[in-house]
Amino acid sequence: MSSLPEGTRGADGWPIAIGQAARRAGISAKMVRHYESLGLLPRVMRTDSGYRQYGEADVRQLRFIRRARDLGFSLDEITVLLGLWSNRGRASASVKRIAQRHVDELTDRIASLQAMQRSLKALLNDCHGDEGPDCPILDDLAGDTDRRTASLN
Known part of the structure; x- marks a missing residue:
């Protein structure tokens, strides 16, 4: 990591502030500082007074991280994906395996959420929602299924 004199900008406007x-x-x-602290983004150049300066490649990497987070990839998965992205000798099969594993996890999570939704809908259907105390x-x-069964009879 190097230090730049204050106000130094290339003809193309890079580097830029955080x-x-x-x-x-x-x-x-x-989040930029957080990703840098996690090592997802390499340490960047700083001005003489210590302000971070980012180049085009840094911004591309930040966009990559943001998109991967938007798709629900974990930070560990993103670390691996960033390594694959920067490795032109990578096998796309490696990337596909990670994505497939993530899809499988999402499928399991969706099924679990749908089961929760069905349970809550059944409970809502059973609840009178009136001024009475039975709920x-x-x-x-509370795990009081005996009381619930008795109150439904």
Whole structure:
């Protein structure tokens, strides 16, 4: 990591400050610092007074991270994907395996959420929602299925 004199910019406008890099990547400056602290983004150049300076490649990497997060990849998966992205000798099969494993996890999570939804809908259907104290939802949460069964009869 090197240091740049204050106000140094190339003819193409790079490097840029953290706020501008964050805006271009569609994330907050706090997330940029977080990703850098996790090692997802390499340490960047700094000005003489210590301000971070980001290049085009840094912003592309931040966009990659943001998109991977949008798709629900874990930070560990993103680390591996970043390594594959930067390795032109990679096998696309490696990337596909990671993506397929993630799809399988999402499928399992969706099935679990749908099961929760069905259970809650059944509880909502059983609840009178009136001024009375009996509540099958609370009974279920408390694990009091005997009371719930008795109140339904």
